[in-house]
Amino acid sequence: xxxxxxxxxxxxxxxxxxxxxxxxxxxxxxxxxxxxxxxxxxxxxxxxxxxxxxxxxxxxxxxxxxxxxxxxxxxxxxxxxxxxxxxxxxxxxxxxxxxxxxxxxxxxxxxxxxxxxxxxxxxxxxxxxxxxxxxxxxxxxxxxxxxxxxxxxxxxxxxxxxxxxxxxxxxxxxxxxxxxxxxxxxxxxxxxxxxxxxxxxxxxxxxxxxxxxxxxxxxxxxxxxxxxxxxxxxxxxxxxxxxxxxxxxxxxxxxxxxxxxxxxxxxxxxxxxxxxxxxxxxxxxxxxxxxxxxxxxxxxxxxxxxxxxxxxxxxxxxxxxxxxxxxxxxxxxxxxxxxxxxxxxxxxxxxxxxxxxxxxxxxxxxxxxxxxxxxxxxxxxxxxxxxxxxxxxxxxxxxxxxxxxxxxxxxxxxxxxxxxxxxxxxxxxxxxxxxxxxxxxxxxxxxxxxxxxxxxxxxxxxxxxxxxxxxxxxxxxxxxxxxxxxxxxxxxxxxxxxxxxxxxxxxxxxxxxx
Amino acid sequence: xxxxxxxxxxxxxxxxxxxxxxxxxxxxxxxxxxxxxxxxxxxxxxxxxxxxxxxxxxxxxxxxxxxxxxxxxxxxxxxxxxxxxxxxxxxxxxxxxxxxxxxxxxxxxxxxxxxxxxxxxxxxxxxxxxxxxxxxxxxxxxxxxxxxxxxxxxxxxxxxxxxxxxxxxxxxxxxxxxxxxxxxxxxxxxxxxxxxxxxxxxxxxxxxxxxxxxxxxxxxxxxxxxxxxxxxxxxxxxxxxxxxxxxxxxxxxxxxxxxxxxxxxxxxxxxxxxxxxxxxxxxxxxxxxxxxxxxxxxxxxxxxxxxxxxxxxxxxxxxxxxxxxxxxxxxxxxxxxxxxxxxxxxxxxxxxxxxxxxxxxxxxxxxxxxxxxxxxxxxxxxxxxxxxxxxxxxxxxxxxxxxxxxxxxxxxxxxxxxxxxxxxxxxxxxxxxxxxxxxxxxxxxxxxxx
Numbered sequence: 028x029x030x031x032x033x034x035x036x037x038x039x040x041x042x043x044x045x046x047x048x049x050x051x052x053x054x055x056x057x058x059x060x061x062x063x064x065x066x067x068x069x070x071x072x073x074x075x076x077x078x079x080x081x082x083x084x085x086x087x088x089x090x091x092x093x094x095x096x097x098x099x100x101x102x103x104x105x106x107x108x109x110x111x112x113x114x115x116x117x118x119x120x121x122x123x124x125x126x127x128x129x130x131x132x133x134x135x136x137x138x139x140x141x142x143x144x145x146x147x148x149x150x151x152x153x154x155x156x157x158x159x160x161x162x163x164x165x166x167x168x169x170x171x172x173x174x175x176x177x178x179x180x181x182x183x184x185x186x187x188x189x190x191x192x193x194x195x196x197x198x199x200x201x202x203x204x205x206x207x208x209x210x211x212x213x214x215x216x217x218x219x220x221x222x223x224x225x226x227x228x229x230x231x232x233x234x235x236x237x238x239x240x241x242x243x244x245x246x247x248x249x250x251x252x253x254x255x256x257x258x259x260x261x262x263x264x265x266x267x268x269x270x271x272x273x274x275x276x277x278x279x280x281x282x283x284x285x286x287x288x289x290x291x292x293x294x295x296x297x298x299x300x301x302x303x304x305x306x307x308x309x310x311x312x313x314x315x316x317x318x319x320x321x322x323x324x325x326x327x328x329x330x331x332x333x334x335x336x337x338x339x340x341x342x343x344x345x346x347x348x349x350x351x352x353x354x355x356x357x358x359x360x361x362x363x364x365x366x367x368x369x370x371x372x373x374x375x376x377x378x379x380x381x382x383x384x385x386x387x388x389x390x391x392x393x394x395x396x397x398x399x400x401x402x403x404x405x406x407x408x409x410x411x412x413x414x415x416x417x418x419x420x421x422x423x424x425x426x427x428x429x430x431x432x433x434x435x436x437x438x439x440x441x442x443x444x445x446x447x448x449x450x451x452x453x454x455x456x457x458x459x460x461x462x463x464x465x466x467x468x469x470x471x472x473x474x475x476x477x478x479x480x481x482x483x484x485x486x487x488x489x490x491x492x493x494x495x496x497x498x499x500x501x502x503x504x505x506x507x508x509x510x511x512x513x514x515x516x517x518x519x520x521x522x523x524x525x526x527x528x529x530x531x532x533x534x535x536x537x538x539x540x541x
Numbered sequence: 542x543x544x545x546x547x548x549x550x551x552x553x554x555x556x557x558x559x560x561x562x563x564x565x566x567x568x569x570x571x572x573x574x575x576x577x578x579x580x581x582x583x584x585x586x587x588x589x590x591x592x593x594x595x596x597x598x599x600x601x602x603x604x605x606x607x608x609x610x611x612x613x614x615x616x617x618x619x620x621x622x623x624x625x626x627x628x629x630x631x632x633x634x635x636x637x638x639x640x641x642x643x644x645x646x647x648x649x650x651x652x653x654x655x656x657x658x659x660x661x662x663x664x665x666x667x668x669x670x671x672x673x674x675x676x677x678x679x680x681x682x683x684x685x686x687x688x689x690x691x692x693x694x695x696x697x698x699x700x701x702x703x704x705x706x707x708x709x710x711x712x713x714x715x716x717x718x719x720x721x722x723x724x725x726x727x728x729x730x731x732x733x734x735x736x737x738x739x740x741x742x743x744x745x746x747x748x749x750x751x752x753x754x755x756x757x758x759x760x761x762x763x764x765x766x767x768x769x770x771x772x773x774x775x776x777x778x779x780x781x782x783x784x785x786x787x788x789x790x791x792x793x794x795x796x797x798x799x800x801x802x803x804x805x806x807x808x809x810x811x812x813x814x815x816x817x818x819x820x821x822x823x824x825x826x827x828x829x830x831x832x833x834x835x836x837x838x839x840x841x842x843x844x845x846x847x848x849x850x851x852x853x854x855x856x857x858x859x860x861x862x863x864x865x866x867x868x869x870x871x872x873x874x875x876x877x878x879x880x881x882x883x884x885x886x887x888x889x890x891x892x893x894x895x896x897x898x899x900x901x902x903x904x905x906x907x908x909x910x911x912x913x914x915x916x917x918x919x920x921x922x923x924x925x926x927x928x929x930x931x932x933x934x935x936x937x938x939x940x941x942x943x944x945x946x947x948x949x950x951x952x953x954x955x956x957x958x959x960x961x962x963x964x965x966x967x968x969x970x971x972x973x974x975x976x977x978x979x980x981x982x983x984x985x986x987x988x989x990x991x
Contacts, residue, residue, distance in 0.1 A: 033845075037654055037884055047885035048621060050893045054974040058899035061922045065763055066790050068895070071888040073661040082884045083623055086651070086877075090632035093647035097631040103640075110544055111635050114589050120625070123600025129615050129814030130951060131604075135943070138602030139813050152581050164673035164815065167857070167867040171713075178716055203857035203867035207684075209716030212862040265570040295581055296568055302575050312870065316544075320874030321648040322638035322670065322834065324816035340712070372712035376614060376676035376705045376803070377814025389596055395586035398542040404564040405545055408552070411559045411567055428570040455644050460637075466858070483546030484555060510842075515643040518842035522642075525839035525851045529828065531667050532657040 034088040038533045041075035047082050072535055092516050093321070094460045100482050100490045104432045104463040104475025105198070105261055107291045107313035112393065115316065115386035124385055129377035133362040139381065140361030143344045146388045150309060150330055153399070154287075155300025158336035160343070161328045162379040166288060169308025169327025170204040170255070172340060175371045176306050176331055177253045177282045178208055179338040183369065186280070188252035192243060194223050196262060196467045201255045201286060210252060215240055217469050221262035221425040223272060240272065248279050253305070257286040259293070261467040261475070262425050263410065263432035273303025282306065282335075290314045291479065292407060292431035295400025299330075306331040315387040326383040337369040342378075405480035406431040409487060413476055416491040420498035424470045431479075437472030445501040445508050447472040452519065453500065453511040457493045542586055608976040609948040610905070612926050612967025613755070614675060614703050614781045614803060615811040618894075619971055624808045624881050634874055638834070642849045643841075648873070649848035652836040655880040662783070662883075663800035664791025665822035670834035671871040672819030675781050675803030676709030679749060681832045681866060682801040682821050683710060686747030686775045687720065688830045688865065693746035693774070695721045699732040701754030703781050704956040710749075730758040730919030730928065732765060741772035747799070752778040752792055753785055756919050756953075756965065757902075757926030766796025775799060783807050783820075783879075784969075785924045787895030799823040808882030809875060818875040829855060832866030894970055898925040901968035901977070908981045909966065915984075918963050926967045928953060928960065933987060935964065941987045947980055 060067070077085075094101070101108035119125075127136050147159040163169040174191065181188050191205040194215040202212040216237040218224035224239040244251065254276055258266045266272065273283045285299050285307035291314045293299075299307050311317045312325035319325070331339065342363035351357045394402060407430050414423070414433040424436035437447040451461035451474070463475040478487060500508060512518065552564075561567060568576070587595075609617050628634055632647060639645030639652075652670045659668040672678045683696045696714075698707055707724075714722045725748070726736040732750055741748075748769050753759045762778055769776045778792035780802035792800040805817040823831065829852060837851035857864040886894065902925040909915045909929055918930040931938065935952045942949040950966035957963075968977065 034650070036650070038657065041887075045887070046889065047623075047887060048890040048894075050890065050897060051619075051970060053897055053900060055900050055904035055977070058896050058903055062759065062789065063761065063922065065795070066759060066761065066922070068786070068788055068790050068892065069794065071661050071891070073657045074886075074888040074891065075884055076887045076889070077884055079621075079623055079885060082881060083627065085884070086627045086633075086881060087630070089647040089650055090627075090630045091647065092645070092650070093632040093636045094644045095631040095633075096635035101635075101637065103637055106637055108635075108637060111631075112544060114593060116629070116634075118593065118596040118600075121597060121600040123597070123603050123605065125810040125812045126605065126617070127603050127813045128609055128611050128617070128811045128948060130611055130613050131948060132939070132943075135604035135948075136813065138599045141602060142599050149583060152583055155577075164677070164872075165868070165870040167869055168673060168677070171867060175712070175716065199857035199859070199861050199864070200867045200869060202862035203860070203864040206862040206864070207713075207716075207867050209718070267570060267572050270572070270575060296577055297571050297575050298577050301577070318634045318874070319637045319870075320634050321636045321645075321651075321877065322873030323870040324673075324872045324875055325870045371715070373676065373705060373708040374712055375815065376674045376703070376709060376817070380673075380815040380817075381813040382816050385596070389592055392584070392587055392592045392595060393544070393589070394542060396581035396583040398545070398586040399581065399583075401542055401545055401547065404567075405547060407567050408555050408559070408564050411561075412555050415559050428567070430567075430570065451641065452643065455641065460644055461641055463640075480545055484551050487555075512643050516646055517643050517845055517847045520642050520839040520841050520847050520849050522839060522849050522851065525837045525849050526854070529835075529851055530838035531653075531828065531835060531851075532660045533653070 034085065036533055037075050037085050038073055040077060040081060043076055045076040045078050047077045047079045073533060099459060100478060100486050101460045102462045102476045102478055104434065104477040105288055106463065107477060107479055109316050109479040110481040111316055111318040112390065115389045118389045119382045119385040137361055140344055142385060142388055144346050144361055146384055149391045150328055153294055154307065154330040155298030156330035157333050158331040158339055159328060160339045161384055162340045162375045163308065163327040163329060164375055164380050165323060165325045166308055166310045166327040167200045167204060168374065169329050170200055170286065171207055172329045172374045173284050173306040173308055174204055174208040176335045176338045177284065179371050180282065180335055181252055188250055190247055190250045191252055192254040194256060196221065196260050196469050197255060197257055198261065198286060198288065205255065213243060220427045221260060221264045222266050244275055244279055251279060251281040253282040253284055255284040255286060257288060259289045259430045262434050262470065263429045264427040265430060269302045277303065288313060289431065292403060294403045295396065296403055306335055311383055311387040316390045317383045317386040324380045324383055326380045338371050340372065340374045341365050341367050341370045343367060402480040409478040409480060409482055412487055413478055413491060417494050420495050432475055432477035434470050435474045436470050440501040441472060443501055443505040445505045447474050449508040449511060450474065450497055453497050453508050454493065455512040456514045459490060459493060606948045607946045608972060610950045610966050610968065610980065611948050612782065613951045613965055614705065615814055616782055616806045616969060617811055617971055618806050618969050620808055620810060621885050623885060624878050627881055628874055628877055633877055638870065639850060642847060646847055649836050651877055651880055653838065653848045655876045656836060658880065658883045659820050659822055662786040662791065663822040664793025665800055666825040667828040667831065668820060668822035669831050670836055671876045672821055672833060672868065673872060674815065674817040674819045675703060676706040678801040678819035678821050679706045679710050679779055680713040682777050682799050683747060683749065685830050685832060686777060686799065689827050690746035690775065693744050694719055695723055695744045695746065697723050697725050697740055697745055697748040699725045699750045699754065700727045701732055701751045701756060701760065702749055702779055703751065703755045730756045730921050731760050738768050741768060741774060743773065745772055745774040747775040747777050749777045749779050752780050753924050756928050757923040758919055758921035759789060759923060762792055762795035762797055777801060782925065784895050784898055787891035788899055788924050804879055808878035816872055816875050818872050818879055828852065830865055831855065833868040833871055897970040901970065901972045902927060905966060905968040905977050908977055912981065912984055925969055926965060928963050928965050930963050938984065938987050941983060945983050947983065
């Protein structure tokens with residue numbers, strides 16, 4: 028998998044006069060220079076001069092230092108690293124989609140509008156929520172849109188509420204989002220089974236009492252705008268009292284936001300609209316197989332209940348079907364509706380990451396209702412298989428039933444001074460990408476493993492065998508694991524110095540006087 | 542289902558190992574009343590052939606054009622073949638955010654090079670690993686400026702900024718009662734210096750100015766920087782067409798403290814507005830206020846150079862509600878497209894392409910002005926977009942163009958009532974002389990009376 032030799036920074040390969048792009052012949056008069064002199068582009072300091080061959084080899088070699096989903100299991104918990112079907116890529120590259128301009132008249136982009144409408148219909152049925160916007164570009168952008176819908180809802184009822192409740196097991200994006208939407212965050216403690224605690228929780232070491240849901244609802248009541256709850260939560264456990272939580276919050280006029288990052292555990296078996304969720308986001312780059320791309324582009328559609336629909340971002344796609352005579356088939360047309368006086372406004376310049384929406388709909392059509400449910404069940408079977416195979420060697424800090432992911436702790440290995448980081452780095456030596464580590468924060472030395480439905484028994488067994496080997500190594504040669512990885516292109520990197528004295532770009536070396 | 546590894550024999554083996562009769566048993570953690578006890582009311586699974594056909598039919602329901610004279614924030618440029626070939630490698634497009642540096646050096650080194658080139662284009666010192674798009678980059682820039690400026694609560698926005706960027710700003714500022722967004726008027730198509738000076742005060746954190754602005758006009762950043770800096774505010778240059786960096790001096794060299802905007806032009810097609818590429822660059826002194834992912838150089842245990850995600854103490858997974866932004870996933874693969882594009886183009890390619898864009902736009906403007914119905918309305922230096930007043934009826938012009946498979950420029954009155962009857966035209970290196978001539982000949986035949 029790995030290339031052994033070093034690939035230098037491209038700037039070191041630049042040779043004056045090389046060209047990687049030939050310009051077309053100019054068939055109009057040359058541009059007249061109307062720019063004021065000081066606005067004329069001066070030189071570039073870093074842009075390299077290379078041939079196409081140089082560029083292709085550079086990026087091919089660099090790619091060999093990456094691990095991808097096609098290399099094998101990519102067990103990052105909460106990230107849902109499933110297979111990326113090639114059909115999706117092919118379809119997303121159709122010029123009929125890629126050449127369309129976002130400001131073209133609606134009549135000329137009927138295919139795109141139909142696609143947006145159709146994907147929305149799928150997401151409505153999947154979540155059980157009647158309102159959808161596909162505009163947010165990522166999960167965090169979806170969260171922000173969702174919380175702004177909550178804010179708009181309360182304002183429309185003349186209420187200013189200042190607090191959002193977020194469990195301590197939640198993704199960091201939840202509190203960051205609530206703050207960006209102008210809210211104060213109050214943390215909800217977890218109980219030992221990993222779910223939200225209704226009662227106050229006393230910290231066993233510090234003796235400090237943290238207020239549970241019931242106390243917070245009593246104390247803060249009309250100040251609470253809503254709660255952001257991940258379900259299944261980040262420990263891979265279903266919040267089994269979800270309906271009670273939403274009923275309680277609704278009783279004080281607050282709304283419930285569901286972080287849908289873990290929706291891969293629920294499609295076809297349970298619908299958030301049935302547990303009292305008012306608004307949620309989906310991650311098309313997790314649950315709907317659109318590629319992660321080394322960190323995007325993703326898409327974070329937001330689904331919401333009826334009472335939040337008026338506030339959805341503009342524009343909203345509308346289908347119009349004319350009435351026709353008996354025996355005739357009506358032809359529907361689609362248009363953007365910009366006239367939404369209560370809308371929160373725009374959250375993306377245009378309509379979101381449209382190319383990602385194309386891939387997600389392709390995934391939906393390929394799977395169908397039966398395939399989607401089968402994928403959910405298989406993802407859950409795979410996580411439970413890993414749990415059964417590894418629970419003799421690694422501690423399960425929380426023993427609740429696992430859905431699509433399983434979280435182990437390093438408590439057993441820590442006794443031999445081997446920690447989660449060492450186990451993760453050792454996995455690299457064995458040819459695997461590590462799981463999500465040190466998250467959720469409520470599990471000490473967490474290793475969060477999400478195999479997804481894509482892995483067969485052969486792949487699962489190979490991964491589990493490796494994890495068991497590392498557990499044995501932790502017993503037998505614990506000190507050696509501190510050196511891992513030793514087989515990767517680089518050894519452990521000094522992130523502390525990197526942050527203390529940051530070098531964030533290449534600069535031309537100064538010419539030293541002779 | 543072709544993507545699932547199921548087979549009756551293996552499924553049984555997995556379930557036996559777990560010790561359950563069937564997969565449904567594993568759902569016991571979901572309370573019965575919350576279970577969906579019916580099938581989803583959606584079509585059932587389809588073959589690859591069927592889905593490919595269905596999606597192609599949908600794509601074909603979009604109208605194709607011989608030429609698009611519409612820019613307005615989404616530009617059609619030529620995309621070199623190497624880009625699609627390289628990003629199709631699974632090591633690039635299927636990988637996750639590079640959290641584990643030893644196994645992600647490809648992505649990390651690429652991002653370090655990308656950051657270097659964005660700094661080069663903008664003439665600034667630090668940047669991040671991307672933002673979603675032009676509109677959201679303005680939001681992040683404005684919020685960053687407020688953090689940098691400390692105790693200043695007003696952000697001035699030139700009316701020349703892309704109208705949809707301004708809408709995205711409005712949406713994101715609405716929850717912050719303590720912050721104000723104030724618009725600065727235009728005069729003769731560029732930011733009105735007198736109005737700017739009147740609105741500058743000790744409470745202004747930053748001023749956002751289009752460079753070039755939405756009307757295509759090149760704002761003189763150097764002239765704006767003086768009064769803005771005198772008031773203690775930051776100048777934020779917003780570029781919606783990254784090709785302009787090959788034609789116009791880098792904003793950082795003209796006094797801009799930050800530069801943000803849209804870089805989709807570097808290797809992407811318009812794709813109905815996304816995925817696009819937001820960028821944000823600034824000064825070294827402000828690096829700890831940057832939003833999102835930042836890649837930096839590091840040494841490994843054997844003192845070899847590598848790259849890591851750095852300055853993470855700003856970010857949501859560490860700082861939670863005190864983070865500089867909630868952004869995490871951004872536009873990774875689009876940054877790769879942009880990096881490959883910039884490396885292929887090099888300094889000569891980027892300047893050469895920019896000169897071709899300017900030449901095509903000048904030729905288009907000159908030819909359009911030969912028509913009796915077109916007249917100059919904004920007389921400023923421009924790059925590849927410009928505004929003309931049209932005395933005829935836009936709807937008639939549009940209908941005539943569409944009939945000939947030409948997409949005309951933007952009806953500017955939709956966004957600027959004061960430019961009612963004006964059209965924003967765009968030309969790039971993709972517009973051949975014959976395309977421009979077909980347009981002009983066609984327009985010469987369109988009836989002028991309403």
